[in-house]
Amino acid sequence: MTVARRLIPCLDVKNGRVVKGVRFVGLRDAGDPVDCARAYDRAGADEITFLDITASHEARDILLDVVERTADEVFVPLTVGGGVRTREDVDAILRAGADKVSVNSSAVTNPGLIEAVAGAYGRQALVVAIDARRRDPNNPGAGWGVFTHGGRVDTGLDALAWVREVDRLGAGEILLTSMDRDGTGLGYDLELVRAVVEAVGCPVIASGGVGSLEHLALGVLPIAEGGGGADAALAATIFHDGHFTLGQARDYLRARGVVVRDDATPEDR
């Protein structure tokens, strides 16, 4: 009996609509984030993440409405990120009903935001998202750089130095995305995941590259067993496309010896 490794489906949301369509059976509206979140909740997601990729900051109210409607009927932790710039953005998202806010670019430009949010709400409310890319694709020894603004801006920061810094400043978790693997279906950059897991004390969520159930398992299996040692596995396409259900993913992980939540809740009370 121990804390379970978490499976986290991530929904990209733009102007209040899910960008990459979710192909579930029984969805009323596959483009509605609330409908998708509800379906993932029923399917046994351990958490749900919304990533807002709306270009315009003015469209913020649409996202907040989505968060509010989701929180009304989804009773697992909800993380919301994307375009979070200020303390006011954080306050508004948490007030709308999110449990955690994820910050990325703004944590780099304004590290004080990490301390301010952790101080006001506790570390558990703050996820620091990091987009990392190998300095040399073939040599993990060359390290990983930190990129912001959707991977367009090279901050010059070293990923391992940066994760240590955000852990120290008060990050509750690190959402670690490999830019090299994101969208490839080739699996997590396990060398990156391991390096970060060993560098920090806070939980690490592996992200970027999942194409199979094996990839999910490798992300969260112990380092000693050849895995990444992450606390949670985040994925989008593999779940949205309906190739695998969350139930199948959980069964697979369990068969590989990973402790996962059993969401079958018998009516024994």
Added chain:
Amino acid sequence: MSDQAPIVVVDVGLGNLRSVERALRAALVAEGMDPARVRCASDPGALREAAALVMPGQGAFGDCATALHRHGGALAKAVGAHIADDRPYLGICLGLQVLFESSEEAGGAHGLGVFRGSVRRFRDGMIDAKGERLKVPHMGWNQVLPTDDAAAAWLGRAHWYYFVHSYFVAPEEASLGCVAGETDHGGRFVSAVARGRLWAVQFHPEKSQAAGIGLLRAFVRGLP
């Protein structure tokens, strides 16, 4: 507005209560009861009229204890009287911890002292059976093992619930009878207590999907 006595979510000014309110409403609807009975309140008068109190809270023990004892301790007295009368109480996270006397987290702060014992922090550097590092805060889904059939009736048998905390309650000998459920994180810790119509849990039923709503349904079922 409902005509029935309200189910009051006690607002001590710590954190967002809306998720607890929403989950309680969902539980009431599932039980065929009136969801409009749920309301948030912080004044002692409203607490006295409540059919049940739900005390959530994330954050620091000291802040919670200070808020309860503010203004001459009227809020602490109202909550204490409610519990002393064995009226229904559900404590969540800090709502469990403040039932005890003190916390390592806040040297001088006093809890409600309903139970004997203190609140302690998980040790850093714990490892599990596989040699993996256990993290503090204890965050994520973990199982609650009920201590007996009465506890299983509301906690379920080994259900998974969502936890976020660095501190846990450690009852003294005299209050060990209150232990209703235990969870493993570098060793067993007390994750649920009960006495009469008082239930209190370290985890978050409002974030624990079907298992959590099931617990809230069991709590509201049979309320006057």
